[in-house]
Amino acid sequence: MSYAIPAFLPFFLAAIFAWVMPIKWRYALVLVPLINGLWLFFSGDPSAINVQLHIFELQIVKVDKLSLLFAYLFHIACFICLIYALHLKDKVQFVAGLAYAGSAIGAVFAGDFLTLFIFWELLALTSAFLVFARRTKASQSAGVRYLMIQILSGVALLVAAIMHYHDVGSLDIDFVGLGSVASYLFLFAFGIKAAFPFLHTWLTDAYPEATPVGTVFLSAFTTKVAIYMLARTFPGEDLLVYIGAAMTCFPIFYAVIENDLRKVLAYSLINQLGFMVCGIGIGTALALNGSVAHAFNDVIFKGLLFMTMGAVLTRVGHINGSDLGGLHKTMPKTTLFCIVGAASISAFPLFSGFVSKSMVMAAMIEAGHEYLWLMLLFASAGVFHHAGIKIPFFAFFAHDSGLRPKEAPTNMLVAMGIASVLCIAIGSYPDALYSLLPWENNYVAYDITHTLTQLQLLFFSALAFVWLNKQGLYPPELRSVNIDFEVVYRKGLPTLGHQFAKLANGTLNLLIKGKHAVTALIPDMNRNEDANSAALTLRMVIGFVLLAIIALITELMAL
Known part of the structure; x- marks a missing residue:
């Protein structure tokens, strides 16, 4: 039925x-x-x-x-x-x-x-x-x-x-x-x-x-x-390949220096979206299947990571990496679930991210975009750094912050457990997901080339993190505000709005003064003073309404 x-x-x-x-x-x-x-x-x-x-x-x-x-x-x-x-x-x-x-x-x-x-x-x-x-x-x-x-x-x-x-x-x-x-x-x-x-x-x-x-x-x-x-309306558009490649790379630099761990995950989400956009831009069956499969997996493993950080926020009251650490002692289950999410987003074999991200990577090579494939490889290493290592390390390990919060509420643990099981199940048995994909698919995730390449990438990325951290070269977790493009609409547009409001107000004052000057020079205009006053009043009302609208928009953008 x-x-x-x-x-x-x-x-x-x-x-x-x-x-x-x-x-x-x-x-x-x-x-x-x-x-x-x-x-x-x-x-x-x-x-x-x-x-x-x-x-x-x-x-x-x-x-x-x-x-x-x-x-x-x-x-x-x-x-x-x-x-x-x-x-x-x-x-x-x-x-x-x-x-x-x-x-x-x-x-x-x-x-x-x-x-x-x-x-x-x-x-x-x-x-x-x-x-x-x-x-x-x-x-x-x-x-x-x-x-x-x-x-x-x-x-x-x-x-x-x-x-x-x-x-x-x-x-x-x-x-x-x-x-x-x-x-x-x-x-x-x-x-x-x-x-x-x-x-x-x-x-x-x-x-x-x-x-x-x-x-x-x-x-x-x-x-x-x-x-x-995008997959329905713009498959195969080359522009999306370049947009997607940029999306995979630029968030890494923000995520590495960001202190708010949920904001780290927000940048990481943009990074993962970049892989999907790349696949849509390539437009082959393998690439499109990889994009929608990665979207499917991302909802689960990124949701899992946000759930673990939400549990920390619920119990601790803040989510700054500089003020966390040592939470594994009293939140061991949340820690374990976070590690599962980190392994999934980092595309470890037997976890869900591996079976979908590798499809996009393979499609990029098949399409002849070797230098863009290198960008995706760099982005994969970066994701392991900021989401696979940084999130669990600074939240649950690193230095001991002295915080001893209770474990997450039971319902949160159940939700995180379901997501963790799905991450492992899809990663271990990808054919269950592959059978639902819209386009013809004969991709095999676990061949020697894909598996060894990814393991090597993860190993050397982990080695780089350990070395940088030991040498004191890894960006520390600092209480700071990082400036992104939002400064344009949070600072630039309000400033422009204020300047425009001043210009409009000055122009209106100039018109009013000009009217009085002309009235004084031409006596005949005094006969129509009532009409002129009415017209002036109407112009002033219109001007003030426009200024009010400008001021409202300016204040909203300045919030």
């Missing part, structure tokens, strides 16, 4: 349920992604759902192997996240998390750009509450900036969809390719959510300020929906 209802609908209904029912019923929410996911998996492909809207036929649900793979992934992610959140008594996070997951599932099943736009904006709105829910001044400011940038992505998507409809006469989501103004607007919209270089700072700004549970939710959905859309 085919799945007949929209897969996103139960999540929105559950969000309403979570809002109106007593918080003690939160345990029942875990059943929503579990039952819905199992039904989706075993009942066959969902039925297509089309709705006629004036002259447009909206494809609310359109199904193929690519959308199904991401739908399965988002059900798994939501299930783990809800278990991780069970210790909370905050309705906002449950409501926002469920609606956020439903929006992501709706986006991957959308068959046209107008339907996608609706879920695209719902993704922005629902996810912002996971940042606001921390209820600190920093999180409120970061949430406002996050929401503004996400809405910008939605506006770009809508404008691109309108232009695309004008060009081709269809809103169907299909291969777009680069070559028109609309296509570059699509790339800009998707690039914001995929954290392209210079468009990435919303991620490193907002994710570390979200709640411990909120960051785990955030790491799973927004960026992966963007990867899904």
